[in-house]
Amino acid sequence: MSAQMQMIPAAKPMVGAEERAAVDRVLLSGMMAQGPEVAAFEEEFSTVVDGRHCIAVNSGTSGLHMSLVALGLKAGDEVIVPSFTFAATANSVALTGATPIFVDIDPRTFNIDPQAVEAAITPRTRAIQPVHLYGLPAAMKEIMAIAARHNLLVVEDACQAHMAAIDGKHVGAFGDAGVFSFYPTKNMTSGEGGMITTGSQEMARMSRLLRNQGMEKRYENEVVGFNTRMTDIHAAIGRVQLTKLAGWTQQRRANAKFLDENLNGVVVPFVPEGYFHVYHQYTIRTPGHDRAAFAAEMVKRGVGNGVYYPIPVHKLPSFALTFDLSQTTSATKEVLSIPVHPSLTQTDLETVVSVINSIAAAGA
Numbered sequence: 378m379s380a381q382m383q384m385i386p387a388a389k390p391m392v393g394a395e396e397r398a399a400v401d402r403v404l405l406s407g408m409m410a411q412g413p414e415v416a417a418f419e420e421e422f423s424t425v426v427d428g429r430h431c432i433a434v435n436s437g438t439s440g441l442h443m444s445l446v447a448l449g450l451k452a453g454d455e456v457i458v459p460s461f462t463f464a465a466t467a468n469s470v471a472l473t474g475a476t477p478i479f480v481d482i483d484p485r486t487f488n489i490d491p492q493a494v495e496a497a498i499t500p501r502t503r504a505i506q507p508v509h510l511y512g513l514p515a516a517m518k519e520i521m522a523i524a525a526r527h528n529l530l531v532v533e534d535a536c537q538a539h540m541a542a543i544d545g546k547h548v549g550a551f552g553d554a555g556v557f558s559f560y561p562t563k564n565m566t567s568g569e570g571g572m573i574t575t576g577s578q579e580m581a582r583m584s585r586l587l588r589n590q591g592m593e594k595r596y597e598n599e600v601v602g603f604n605t606r607m608t609d610i611h612a613a614i615g616r617v618q619l620t621k622l623a624g625w626t627q628q629r630r631a632n633a634k635f636l637d638e639n640l641n642g643v644v645v646p647f648v649p650e651g652y653f654h655v656y657h658q659y660t661i662r663t664p665g666h667d668r669a670a671f672a673a674e675m676v677k678r679g680v681g682n683g684v685y686y687p688i689p690v691h692k693l694p695s696f697a698l699t700f701d702l703s704q705t706t707s708a709t710k711e712v713l714s715i716p717v718h719p720s721l722t723q724t725d726l727e728t729v730v731s732v733i734n735s736i737a738a739a740g741a
């Protein structure tokens with residue numbers, strides 16, 4: 378890349394004057410901790426999860442952990458998870474004392490394979506925690522049917538999939554609970570933050586208790602809880618971002634369509650019929666190429682990229698387990714996420730396409 382060349386970044390959080398004004402409003406109010414902004418954010422977020430109860434927390438990781446605690450997961454229980462994901466999916470399970478059981482993915486969608494889920498069920502299995510990876514919903518109809526047959530709980534890791542849907546039903550509205558992240562690179566941000574969604578009044582109440590030291594009434598702690606509250610500062614940012622989410626999602630999808638139609642020589646994302654992909658990441662495979670060389674050449678020519686994820690979670694030093702997950706292993710070696718974010722210009726998109734097509738054609 379020459380000194381003058383502008384790098385097209387792999388991701389770009391978009392915050393501006395409205396977010397700054399919202400933060401100012403909270404700071405000037407003198408009330409910064411969880412308050413009216415959080416309550417309003419919860420009510421507003423409920424519109425993108427088909428009216429489910431929403432409980433705002435300080436991160437997606439906390440939300441996953443708390444959901445599993447609220448649902449009663451404990452040592453000796455097994456929870457089925459993918460290994461092709463961010464470590465937080467499995468960390469949240471391990472932190473309850475339960476055991477994550479890692480299963481393979483469908484190589485076309487990168488999401489957990491329902492057949493592999495069913496094959497992994499044992500008398501100890503209590504829950505399934507599918508991930509809507511890259512913004513594509515996991516096979517929720519199949520997973521919910523398996524859960525119903527075996528009487529299992531389902532917690533959706535929707536951290537990457539705000540507004541994704543299957544046949545019009547939003548993710549976060551399928552399982553016993555769903556969890557979203559508002560980390561800065563996500564499709565919308567609150568700085569840091571997360572949202573638990575649930576259809577159960579009881580689960581919602583327990584999540585609110587766990588978020589606040591187990592208290593509904595001050596100093597009358599009902600259960601042992603955390604402090605995982607979201608601040609009003611973060612909620613104020615999240616509220617502004619939520620008003621922009623639908624437009625940004627539309628732009629991500631338009632960018633993805635352009636990439637789908639113009640990329641050659643690489644495998645583009647597969648979207649099952651009726652699935653609404655929100656393209657948190659646009660992830661290609663580069664079979665037959667040395668991925669590291671491919672990625673480095675892209676950067677040299679001004680196109681940022683990322684590998685999500687290079688190591689299966691079960692093989693990380695924090696787990697170091699043995700599972701035979703061949704599709705997961707090949708995905709970790711082949712995937713490459715390229716720019717799709719809503720601030721790309723048409724010129725950026727054309728550059729991304731021409732750079733990738735020429736590297737693919739040259740057989741890097």
Ligand SMILES: Cc1ncc(COP(=O)(O)O)c(C=O)c1O
Binds near residue numbers: 436
């Ligand atoms: C799939 C997945 N699960 C969980 C998380 C955890 O979210 P957070 O970073 O908000 O704790 C993330 C995001 O970072 C994620 O991508």
